[in-house]
Amino acid sequence: MADSYATMVGELKELPSPPMVIQRLQAIFVKNEITGREIAQIVETDQGFTARVLRLVNSPFYGFARKIVSVEEAISMLGFNSIKQLILATSMMNAFKNQQYAINMRKFWLHSLAVGVIAKHLLYNRNSDTQNEAFLCGLLHDVGRLIFSKMDPMKFTAFYFDMKSVTNIENETKFFGIDHQKLGELLAKKWNFPESIATVIANHHTPLEAKGHNLLVSAVNIADIVAHAFAIGDSANFYISDFYPEAWKTLGLDFERFEKTLHNALDDVDKSNETMGEFH
Amino acid sequence: MADKWELAIDDITPGLLLGADLFDEFGIVLCREGEPLTNSLVMELRQGGIKKVTVKKAKMADIDITQPAIDHFAEFDHHVDKCLSMVMHHDEVQQISGIIKKVNRSRAQSSDMGLKN
Numbered sequence: 001m002a003d004s005y006a007t008m009v010g011e012l013k014e015l016p017s018p019p020m021v022i023q024r025l026q027a028i029f030v031k032n033e034i035t036g037r038e039i040a041q042i043v044e045t046d047q048g049f050t051a052r053v054l055r056l057v058n059s060p061f062y063g064f065a066r067k068i069v070s071v072e073e074a075i076s077m078l079g080f081n082s083i084k085q086l087i088l089a090t091s092m093m094n095a096f097k098n099q100q101y102a103i104n105m106r107k108f109w110l111h112s113l114a115v116g117v118i119a120k121h122l123l124y125n126r127n128s129d130t131q132n133e134a135f136l137c138g139l140l141h142d143v144g145r146l147i148f149s150k151m152d153p154m155k156f157t158a159f160y161f162d163m164k165s166v167t168n169i170e171n172e173t174k175f176f177g178i179d180h181q182k183l184g185e186l187l188a189k190k191w192n193f194p195e196s197i198a199t200v201i202a203n204h205h206t207p208l209e210a211k212g213h214n215l216l217v218s219a220v221n222i223a224d225i226v227a228h229a230f231a232i233g234d235s236a237n238f239y240i241s242d243f244y245p246e247a248w249k250t251l252g253l254d255f256e257r258f259e260k261t262l263h264n265a266l267d268d269v270d271k272s273n274e275t276m277g278e279f280h
Numbered sequence: 281m282a283d284k285w286e287l288a289i290d291d292i293t294p295g296l297l298l299g300a301d302l303f304d305e306f307g308i309v310l311c312r313e314g315e316p317l318t319n320s321l322v323m324e325l326r327q328g329g330i331k332k333v334t335v336k337k338a339k340m341a342d343i344d345i346t347q348p349a350i351d352h353f354a355e356f357d358h359h360v361d362k363c364l365s366m367v368m369h370h371d372e373v374q375q376i377s378g379i380i381k382k383v384n385r386s387r388a389q390s391s392d393m394g395l396k397n
């Protein structure tokens with residue numbers, strides 16, 4: 001069975017392809033000079049997608065005082081890099097919508113959202129681009145689990161729900177032939193995601209193995225632990241099996257500040273339900 | 281259904297008896313009719329996303345209620361301890377765990393809603 005998974009994944013047959021709007025955007029992202037108008041024109045060819053992008057932009061996580069009503073305006077407010085990542089993340093979440101999974105999608109996205117929001121708040125003293133990036137990394141960190149769930153729901157259920165065993169990276173590899181970090185990374189690479197997001201997805205349980213982007217990887221790693229401990233949503237595993245003091249140290253937080261950070265993050269998570277309703 | 285009630289999970293009093301088999305979203309039996317709803321079972325069901333439960337109409341006097349009332353804080357603390365049990369040997373995790381419990385208490389008390397979930 002492990003072999004068949006490796007083959008399937010190796011050929012990337014089962015991984016969803018980026019939609020046309022993203023393929024067109026990727027084609028212009030590589031150009032040196034592009035304008036906000038060009039990006040907006042492509043995004044706005046898909047109305048449903050535009051609505052979801054604006055929904056996220058107007059969510060409490062970005063904290064704008066007034067409502068952003070167009071993609072072009074979102075670009076001018078958030079900056080080119082942040083909006084590019086946000087568009088990619090929205091699109092990937094979209095790709096998993098309206099399908100049958102052996103996982104409760106509402107709870108899955110709530111877990112993902114909580115990790116994103118907590119990761120962002122853990123980096124409270126960094127610039128807003130880094131915080132926004134942490135949020136999106138958190139949103140997508142467990143996307144590999146959705147691929148497992150889609151590829152073989154029976155096997156997924158057997159592993160995550162019936163065995164009630166430690167669902168760590170080593171056991172996943174033994175059981176499926178690949179772990180959800182690598183699977184998610186393959187998808188991120190197939191979609192040409194920024195290297196930072198692919199690295200976080202690939203190392204959120206193994207932060208010491210990350211090649212670069214240590215701050216983002218550490219933030220998502222610790223945020224994942226916190227979201228599990230608070231039982232916010234569900235990503236189909238119960239026990240936290242790894243903690244790396246180095247990842248904690250990378251964040252440079254004292255415990256007093258950590259407490260404040262949790263309050264702020266949970267306030268944002270509480271306001272989140274409406275936003276995530278778009279994706280399940 | 282004359283001898284049964286459908287109750288919201290938050291309205292369950294421990295000690296009531298399950299009035300029908302309970303299934304999860306994949307059709308797997310979670311517990312059988314007649315099983316007593318204990319504190320821990322109610323918590324598990326709540327965490328599993330169960331919103332409503334059918335219970336047998338029975339006078340409370342007919343039922344042996346050996347469990348104390350639900351203590352949401354104790355439940356939450358127990359969950360945190362279990363979730364972090366494999367990494368609790370790290371000093372940092374012990375501190376983090378303490379802060380998580382403290383934050384849960386202060387948020388619950390300020391919103392007066394009990395367990396934050």
Ligand SMILES: [Fe+2]
Binds near residue numbers: 180205
């Ligand atoms: Fe994960």
Ligand SMILES: [Fe+2]
Binds near residue numbers: 111141142235
């Ligand atoms: Fe996770």
